[in-house]
Amino acid sequence: MGYKPAMEIDLQHKPASQLSARHTLLGKDRLQMTASLREFGLAEKPAKMRSNQIFRWLYHQGINDFSLMTNLAKDLRNDLAEYFDLSRPEIIEKLVSTDGTRKYLIRFAPGVEAESVFIPGVGRSGALCVSSQVGCTLNCTFCHTGSQALVRNLTAAEIVGQVLLARDDLDEWPTPSAGRRITNIVFMGMGEPLLNLPNVLTAIDILSDNEGISISRRRITVSTSGIVPQMAPLGDQGKTMLAISLHAVTDALRNELVPINRRYPIAELLQACRQYPGASNARRITFEYVMLKGINDSDAEAKELVRLLAGIPAKINLIPFNPWPGSPYECSSWQRIEAFAEIVNKAGYSSPVRTPRGRDIFAACGQLKSESVKKRASERLREQQQLNP
Numbered sequence: 019m020g021y022k023p024a025m026e027i028d029l030q031h032k033p034a035s036q037l038s039a040r041h042t043l044l045g046k047d048r049l050q051m052t053a054s055l056r057e058f059g060l061a062e063k064p065a066k067m068r069s070n071q072i073f074r075w076l077y078h079q080g081i082n083d084f085s086l087m088t089n090l091a092k093d094l095r096n097d098l099a100e101y102f103d104l105s106r107p108e109i110i111e112k113l114v115s116t117d118g119t120r121k122y123l124i125r126f127a128p129g130v131e132a133e134s135v136f137i138p139g140v141g142r143s144g145a146l147c148v149s150s151q152v153g154c155t156l157n158c159t160f161c162h163t164g165s166q167a168l169v170r171n172l173t174a175a176e177i178v179g180q181v182l183l184a185r186d187d188l189d190e191w192p193t194p195s196a197g198r199r200i201t202n203i204v205f206m207g208m209g210e211p212l213l214n215l216p217n218v219l220t221a222i223d224i225l226s227d228n229e230g231i232s233i234s235r236r237r238i239t240v241s242t243s244g245i246v247p248q249m250a251p252l253g254d255q256g257k258t259m260l261a262i263s264l265h266a267v268t269d270a271l272r273n274e275l276v277p278i279n280r281r282y283p284i285a286e287l288l289q290a291c292r293q294y295p296g297a298s299n300a301r302r303i304t305f306e307y308v309m310l311k312g313i314n315d316s317d318a319e320a321k322e323l324v325r326l327l328a329g330i331p332a333k334i335n336l337i338p339f340n341p342w343p344g345s346p347y348e349c350s351s352w353q354r355i356e357a358f359a360e361i362v363n364k365a366g367y368s369s370p371v372r373t374p375r376g377r378d379i380f381a382a383c384g385q386l387k388s389e390s391v392k393k394r395a396s397e398r399l400r401e402q403q404q405l406n407p
């Protein structure tokens with residue numbers, strides 16, 4: 019099949035004057051993008067070809083302006099720009115920590131804001147922690163986001179948009195084949211990703227596509243508080259790494275710390291982990307355990323943790339609690355954390371203690387957003403006072 023000139027193959031698209039609403043192409047995988055271009059009016063073959071080209075512009079080059087997509091005919095570019103909106107969400111606040119952590123507060127629409135955090139790693143790796151919802155319904159008592167009401171699920175475009183914005187900020191376009199700063203994506207920001215699974219799965223398809231951002235599924239980790247029925251679909255379709263927000267070894271305590279445990283208790287959760295598609299010694303499940311002084315940090319609890327995880331290819335992340343104003347817990351002492359880690363290590367589990375990052379920039383998830391909400395509230399109050407002195 020020889021190449022056909024653009025004018026000929028794109029002949030069927032509707033002139034801009036006949037197009038009214040603006041649609042988005044962001045957040046669509048290549049198949050969905052082809053379908054959108056079909057709706058726009060391209061025939062099947064050109065739609066497929068154009069979607070491959072546009073996908074590369076958006077996600078490999080980082081371009082969000084049709085006029086710069088030079089392998090598309092000029093009139094087609096104009097009409098696409100009339101029909102499709104490629105605009106990204108907006109970073110409304112950025113904080114950079116002395117340790118290099120960057121925290122972004124992102125506005126998707128008026129009143130719809132969430133956070134993402136870039137965490138530079140040791141050596142050449144760096145992780146971007148993305149949000150999947152604005153707020154959260156699950157009310158984990160140690161989590162600052164849990165104290166905020168759920169606004170809504172983020173769309174696939176909004177999830178991918180967080181990566182695009184971080185790549186813009188880190189000046190990481192076109193997608194580098196080596197020496198990247200964002201090497202990993204973790205769904206550990208605001209919200210419970212498995213309560214927004216369809217959008218999370220589409221976002222994963224886009225982020226892992228080799229023609230675009232090209233982050234391997236093995237470098238994408240989805241963290242759940244334990245929405246058991248959605249774990250197998252995540253493994254089957256998303257093929258990502260899995261992390262579990264465990265934090266307690268008895269149902270009584272976990273019911274309190276992670277209330278969804280009342281619905282999906284520890285035994286059921288661990289059974290779903292044993293059956294997680296693709297879990298193996300090379301692809302271990304991460305168990306997150308936040309260290310809360312006098313609550314879950316005894317030697318007996320460390321031993322019980324080891325017993326519970328027997329037979330699961332696991333690693334354990336001990337997370338020093340990062341208090342926020344008004345939080346009901348304190349962080350365990352370093353001595354206690356070390357003693358806990360030693361028991362877990364001796365049992366053969368790798369259990370790195372996650373170094374607290376970005377403490378100087380409100381690094382606990384949800385803090386920046388709540389500062390922004392407070393600020394808006396105080397601005398409103400000031401405005402009211404100015405109007406009614």
Ligand code: SF4
Pocket residue numbers: 154155156157158161162163164165207208209210243263
């Ligand atoms: S830890 Fe996760 S699931 Fe629990 S309240 Fe916070 S954001 Fe929601």
